[in-house]
Amino acid sequence: MSIEVHDIVWKIGKKTIIDGISFEAPKGKMLGLLGPNGSGKTSLLRLIAGLKRPHSGKVTLDAQDIGTIGRRSVARRMAFVEQHATTNANLRVVDVVKLGRFPHRSIFSGWTPADEEAVEDALDRAGILEKRNDRWQSLSGGEKQRAHIARALAQSPSELILDEPTNHLDIQHQIGLMRLVSGLPITSIIALHDLNHAAMFCDRLIVLQKGRIVACGAPHEVLTEHLLKEVFSVEARVESSAYHARPHIQYLR
Numbered sequence: 001m002s003i004e005v006h007d008i009v010w011k012i013g014k015k016t017i018i019d020g021i022s023f024e025a026p027k028g029k030m031l032g033l034l035g036p037n038g039s040g041k042t043s044l045l046r047l048i049a050g051l052k053r054p055h056s057g058k059v060t061l062d063a064q065d066i067g068t069i070g071r072r073s074v075a076r077r078m079a080f081v082e083q084h085a086t087t088n089a090n091l092r093v094v095d096v097v098k099l100g101r102f103p104h105r106s107i108f109s110g111w112t113p114a115d116e117e118a119v120e121d122a123l124d125r126a127g128i129l130e131k132r133n134d135r136w137q138s139l140s141g142g143e144k145q146r147a148h149i150a151r152a153l154a155q156s157p158s159e160l161i162l163d164e165p166t167n168h169l170d171i172q173h174q175i176g177l178m179r180l181v182s183g184l185p186i187t188s189i190i191a192l193h194d195l196n197h198a199a200m201f202c203d204r205l206i207v208l209q210k211g212r213i214v215a216c217g218a219p220h221e222v223l224t225e226h227l228l229k230e231v232f233s234v235e236a237r238v239e240s241s242a243y244h245a246r247p248h249i250q251y252l253r
Protein backbone atom coordinates (compact mmCIF):
# COMPACT_ATOMS: atom_id res chain seq x y z
CA MET A 1 0.00 0.00 0.00
CA SER A 2 1.29 3.47 -0.75
CA ILE A 3 -1.23 5.69 1.09
CA GLU A 4 -2.75 4.54 4.37
CA VAL A 5 -5.00 6.58 6.61
CA HIS A 6 -5.04 5.51 10.26
CA ASP A 7 -7.99 6.64 12.38
CA ILE A 8 -7.58 10.36 11.70
CA VAL A 9 -9.55 13.05 13.48
CA TRP A 10 -9.47 16.70 12.43
CA LYS A 11 -11.39 19.58 14.01
CA ILE A 12 -12.04 23.24 13.41
CA GLY A 13 -12.53 24.78 16.83
CA LYS A 14 -14.85 22.39 18.64
CA LYS A 15 -16.42 21.08 15.42
CA THR A 16 -15.17 17.66 14.33
CA ILE A 17 -14.83 17.69 10.54
CA ILE A 18 -13.05 14.34 10.04
CA ASP A 19 -14.21 11.84 12.59
CA GLY A 20 -12.05 8.72 12.83
CA ILE A 21 -11.33 7.78 9.22
CA SER A 22 -9.19 4.78 8.23
CA PHE A 23 -8.57 3.23 4.82
CA GLU A 24 -5.87 2.07 2.43
CA ALA A 25 -5.61 3.38 -1.13
CA PRO A 26 -4.91 0.35 -3.33
CA LYS A 27 -1.56 0.77 -5.08
CA GLY A 28 -1.88 1.64 -8.77
CA LYS A 29 -5.67 1.92 -8.56
CA MET A 30 -8.17 4.77 -8.75
CA LEU A 31 -10.07 5.41 -5.53
CA GLY A 32 -13.17 7.63 -5.75
CA LEU A 33 -14.15 9.79 -2.78
CA LEU A 34 -17.85 10.61 -2.74
CA GLY A 35 -20.17 12.42 -0.37
CA PRO A 36 -22.64 15.29 -0.17
CA ASN A 37 -21.51 18.93 0.12
CA GLY A 38 -19.75 19.52 3.41
CA SER A 39 -19.19 15.82 4.15
CA GLY A 40 -15.42 16.37 4.46
CA LYS A 41 -13.93 15.34 1.10
CA THR A 42 -11.71 18.40 0.64
CA SER A 43 -10.63 18.33 4.29
CA LEU A 44 -9.69 14.66 4.00
CA LEU A 45 -7.71 15.19 0.77
CA ARG A 46 -5.77 18.07 2.35
CA LEU A 47 -4.92 15.83 5.31
CA ILE A 48 -3.81 13.04 2.96
CA ALA A 49 -1.60 15.48 1.03
CA GLY A 50 0.02 16.59 4.29
CA LEU A 51 -1.24 20.19 3.99
CA LYS A 52 -3.04 19.83 7.32
CA ARG A 53 -2.06 17.79 10.36
CA PRO A 54 -4.65 15.55 12.01
CA HIS A 55 -5.43 16.10 15.70
CA SER A 56 -5.03 12.36 16.15
CA GLY A 57 -4.21 9.43 13.91
CA LYS A 58 -1.83 9.59 10.97
CA VAL A 59 -1.46 9.37 7.21
CA THR A 60 1.41 7.20 5.98
CA LEU A 61 3.21 6.97 2.65
CA ASP A 62 4.82 3.53 2.35
CA ALA A 63 4.42 3.18 6.14
CA GLN A 64 6.14 6.51 6.94
CA ASP A 65 4.12 9.25 8.65
CA ILE A 66 3.65 11.98 6.03
CA GLY A 67 4.16 14.59 8.77
CA THR A 68 7.76 13.42 9.15
CA ILE A 69 8.56 13.58 5.42
CA GLY A 70 9.83 16.91 4.06
CA ARG A 71 7.51 18.87 1.71
CA ARG A 72 9.94 18.53 -1.20
CA SER A 73 10.24 14.76 -0.75
CA VAL A 74 6.46 14.45 -0.65
CA ALA A 75 6.18 16.61 -3.80
CA ARG A 76 8.62 14.32 -5.63
CA ARG A 77 6.07 11.54 -5.44
CA MET A 78 2.66 13.08 -4.69
CA ALA A 79 0.78 15.64 -6.80
CA PHE A 80 -2.34 17.42 -5.56
CA VAL A 81 -4.79 19.32 -7.75
CA GLU A 82 -6.89 21.42 -5.39
CA GLN A 83 -10.50 22.33 -6.05
CA HIS A 84 -9.87 26.05 -6.14
CA ALA A 85 -6.31 25.99 -7.42
CA THR A 86 -5.23 29.48 -8.36
CA THR A 87 -2.28 30.87 -10.24
CA ASN A 88 -2.07 34.62 -10.07
CA ALA A 89 1.10 35.38 -11.96
CA ASN A 90 0.67 36.23 -15.60
CA LEU A 91 2.75 33.33 -16.86
CA ARG A 92 2.39 31.34 -20.05
CA VAL A 93 0.66 27.98 -19.72
CA VAL A 94 3.89 26.10 -20.39
CA ASP A 95 5.64 28.02 -17.59
CA VAL A 96 2.90 27.01 -15.12
CA VAL A 97 3.22 23.37 -16.17
CA LYS A 98 7.03 23.59 -15.84
CA LEU A 99 6.54 24.41 -12.14
CA GLY A 100 5.56 20.74 -11.77
CA ARG A 101 9.21 19.79 -12.38
CA PHE A 102 10.45 21.94 -9.50
CA PRO A 103 10.56 19.16 -6.82
CA HIS A 104 12.78 17.05 -9.10
CA ARG A 105 15.40 19.72 -9.75
CA SER A 106 18.37 20.79 -7.68
CA ILE A 107 20.07 24.19 -7.75
CA PHE A 108 22.91 22.54 -9.65
CA SER A 109 20.94 20.88 -12.40
CA GLY A 110 19.75 22.78 -15.45
CA TRP A 111 16.63 22.10 -17.41
CA THR A 112 17.08 18.57 -18.79
CA PRO A 113 15.61 16.74 -21.80
CA ALA A 114 13.73 14.55 -19.26
CA ASP A 115 12.13 17.70 -17.78
CA GLU A 116 11.19 18.89 -21.27
CA GLU A 117 9.68 15.53 -22.18
CA ALA A 118 7.65 15.35 -18.95
CA VAL A 119 6.21 18.83 -19.58
CA GLU A 120 5.32 18.21 -23.23
CA ASP A 121 3.80 14.83 -22.40
CA ALA A 122 1.74 16.38 -19.58
CA LEU A 123 0.48 19.20 -21.84
CA ASP A 124 -0.51 16.61 -24.44
CA ARG A 125 -2.22 14.21 -22.01
CA ALA A 126 -4.19 17.03 -20.39
CA GLY A 127 -5.35 18.20 -23.84
CA ILE A 128 -3.85 21.66 -23.48
CA LEU A 129 -0.90 21.41 -25.88
CA GLU A 130 -2.30 23.94 -28.34
CA LYS A 131 -2.57 26.53 -25.54
CA ARG A 132 1.02 26.02 -24.39
CA ASN A 133 2.15 29.57 -25.24
CA ASP A 134 -1.04 31.38 -24.20
CA ARG A 135 -1.09 33.71 -21.22
CA TRP A 136 -2.60 32.15 -18.09
CA GLN A 137 -5.14 34.98 -17.65
CA SER A 138 -6.51 34.35 -21.14
CA LEU A 139 -7.62 30.78 -20.37
CA SER A 140 -11.20 29.72 -19.66
CA GLY A 141 -12.04 28.05 -16.33
CA GLY A 142 -11.91 24.56 -17.86
CA GLU A 143 -8.63 25.28 -19.65
CA LYS A 144 -7.08 26.47 -16.38
CA GLN A 145 -8.29 23.29 -14.72
CA ARG A 146 -6.67 21.19 -17.47
CA ALA A 147 -3.44 23.18 -17.13
CA HIS A 148 -3.40 22.50 -13.37
CA ILE A 149 -3.83 18.82 -14.18
CA ALA A 150 -0.95 19.06 -16.67
CA ARG A 151 1.23 20.62 -13.95
CA ALA A 152 0.38 17.69 -11.65
CA LEU A 153 1.20 15.16 -14.40
CA ALA A 154 4.51 16.95 -15.11
CA GLN A 155 5.42 16.18 -11.50
CA SER A 156 5.58 12.47 -12.59
CA PRO A 157 3.81 11.45 -9.37
CA SER A 158 3.32 7.94 -8.06
CA GLU A 159 0.36 9.27 -6.06
CA LEU A 160 -2.14 11.72 -7.54
CA ILE A 161 -4.78 13.49 -5.43
CA LEU A 162 -7.55 15.31 -7.29
CA ASP A 163 -10.31 17.40 -5.70
CA GLU A 164 -13.29 17.60 -8.05
CA PRO A 165 -11.05 17.95 -11.11
CA THR A 166 -13.91 17.77 -13.60
CA ASN A 167 -16.15 20.50 -12.17
CA HIS A 168 -15.34 23.08 -14.87
CA LEU A 169 -14.86 20.67 -17.76
CA ASP A 170 -17.17 20.04 -20.71
CA ILE A 171 -18.38 16.45 -21.08
CA GLN A 172 -15.66 15.45 -23.57
CA HIS A 173 -12.94 16.60 -21.22
CA GLN A 174 -14.69 15.12 -18.13
CA ILE A 175 -14.69 11.68 -19.74
CA GLY A 176 -11.19 12.26 -21.14
CA LEU A 177 -9.82 13.12 -17.69
CA MET A 178 -11.48 10.15 -16.01
CA ARG A 179 -10.16 7.82 -18.73
CA LEU A 180 -6.69 9.36 -18.46
CA VAL A 181 -6.46 9.02 -14.66
CA SER A 182 -7.91 5.50 -14.58
CA GLY A 183 -5.38 4.46 -17.23
CA LEU A 184 -2.34 5.81 -15.36
CA PRO A 185 -0.26 3.16 -13.55
CA ILE A 186 -0.29 5.21 -10.34
CA THR A 187 -2.31 5.43 -7.14
CA SER A 188 -5.01 8.07 -7.38
CA ILE A 189 -7.63 9.44 -5.00
CA ILE A 190 -10.27 11.58 -6.65
CA ALA A 191 -13.17 13.49 -5.08
CA LEU A 192 -16.17 13.53 -7.37
CA HIS A 193 -19.82 14.54 -7.44
CA ASP A 194 -20.77 12.67 -10.63
CA LEU A 195 -21.69 9.24 -9.30
CA ASN A 196 -22.02 7.68 -12.77
CA HIS A 197 -18.52 8.78 -13.70
CA ALA A 198 -17.24 7.41 -10.40
CA ALA A 199 -19.00 4.09 -11.11
CA MET A 200 -17.61 3.89 -14.65
CA PHE A 201 -13.96 4.64 -13.93
CA CYS A 202 -13.03 4.11 -10.28
CA ASP A 203 -11.75 0.77 -9.02
CA ARG A 204 -13.02 1.41 -5.51
CA LEU A 205 -15.21 3.99 -3.83
CA ILE A 206 -15.43 5.56 -0.39
CA VAL A 207 -18.53 7.48 0.66
CA LEU A 208 -18.31 10.14 3.37
CA GLN A 209 -21.14 11.53 5.44
CA LYS A 210 -20.56 14.07 8.21
CA GLY A 211 -16.85 13.28 8.32
CA ARG A 212 -17.23 9.51 8.59
CA ILE A 213 -16.97 6.65 6.10
CA VAL A 214 -20.43 5.19 5.57
CA ALA A 215 -19.58 2.84 2.67
CA CYS A 216 -16.52 1.54 0.87
CA GLY A 217 -15.86 -1.13 -1.72
CA ALA A 218 -16.25 -1.81 -5.42
CA PRO A 219 -18.72 0.50 -7.24
CA HIS A 220 -21.44 -2.18 -7.43
CA GLU A 221 -21.12 -2.79 -3.68
CA VAL A 222 -21.30 0.89 -2.76
CA LEU A 223 -23.75 2.53 -5.15
CA THR A 224 -27.01 1.01 -4.01
CA GLU A 225 -30.47 2.58 -4.22
CA HIS A 226 -30.57 2.48 -0.42
CA LEU A 227 -27.30 4.44 -0.09
CA LEU A 228 -28.39 7.01 -2.66
CA LYS A 229 -31.53 7.65 -0.63
CA GLU A 230 -29.92 7.60 2.82
CA VAL A 231 -26.75 9.57 2.07
CA PHE A 232 -27.55 11.68 -0.99
CA SER A 233 -31.32 12.02 -0.39
CA VAL A 234 -32.25 11.09 -3.97
CA GLU A 235 -34.59 8.48 -5.41
CA ALA A 236 -32.81 6.51 -8.08
CA ARG A 237 -32.70 3.18 -9.83
CA VAL A 238 -29.36 1.41 -10.21
CA GLU A 239 -28.79 -1.07 -13.03
CA SER A 240 -25.75 -2.80 -14.43
CA SER A 241 -24.84 -0.97 -17.64
CA ALA A 242 -25.09 -2.98 -20.86
CA TYR A 243 -22.10 -0.96 -22.15
CA HIS A 244 -19.50 -1.17 -19.41
CA ALA A 245 -20.94 -3.63 -16.85
CA ARG A 246 -20.56 -1.05 -14.07
CA PRO A 247 -23.53 0.34 -12.12
CA HIS A 248 -25.55 2.96 -13.96
CA ILE A 249 -27.72 5.31 -11.92
CA GLN A 250 -30.96 6.71 -13.28
CA TYR A 251 -32.38 9.46 -11.09
CA LEU A 252 -36.16 9.63 -10.75
CA ARG A 253 -37.91 12.90 -11.38
Ligand SMILES: Nc1ncnc2c1ncn2[C@@H]1O[C@H](COP(=O)(O)OP(=O)(O)OP(=O)(O)O)[C@@H](O)[C@H]1O
Binds near residue numbers: 017041
Ligand atom coordinates in the same frame (compact mmCIF):
# COMPACT_ATOMS: atom_id res chain seq x y z
N1 LIG B 1 -11.95 26.94 7.31
C1 LIG B 1 -13.11 26.42 7.74
N2 LIG B 1 -13.80 27.00 8.77
C2 LIG B 1 -14.96 26.48 9.22
N3 LIG B 1 -15.52 25.36 8.73
C3 LIG B 1 -14.89 24.76 7.73
C4 LIG B 1 -13.66 25.24 7.17
N4 LIG B 1 -13.26 24.39 6.18
C5 LIG B 1 -14.22 23.44 6.12
N5 LIG B 1 -15.19 23.65 7.03
C6 LIG B 1 -16.36 22.81 7.27
O1 LIG B 1 -15.96 21.47 7.22
C7 LIG B 1 -16.97 20.67 6.62
C8 LIG B 1 -16.35 19.85 5.51
O2 LIG B 1 -15.95 20.73 4.45
P1 LIG B 1 -15.25 20.16 3.14
O3 LIG B 1 -14.92 21.32 2.28
O4 LIG B 1 -14.16 19.25 3.55
O5 LIG B 1 -16.43 19.30 2.50
P2 LIG B 1 -16.61 18.72 1.02
O6 LIG B 1 -17.17 17.35 1.19
O7 LIG B 1 -15.35 18.86 0.27
O8 LIG B 1 -17.72 19.67 0.43
P3 LIG B 1 -18.09 20.09 -1.10
O9 LIG B 1 -18.68 18.88 -1.76
O10 LIG B 1 -19.11 21.18 -0.91
O11 LIG B 1 -16.83 20.58 -1.77
C9 LIG B 1 -18.07 21.62 6.17
O12 LIG B 1 -19.10 21.60 7.15
C10 LIG B 1 -17.39 22.97 6.17
O13 LIG B 1 -18.30 23.99 6.47
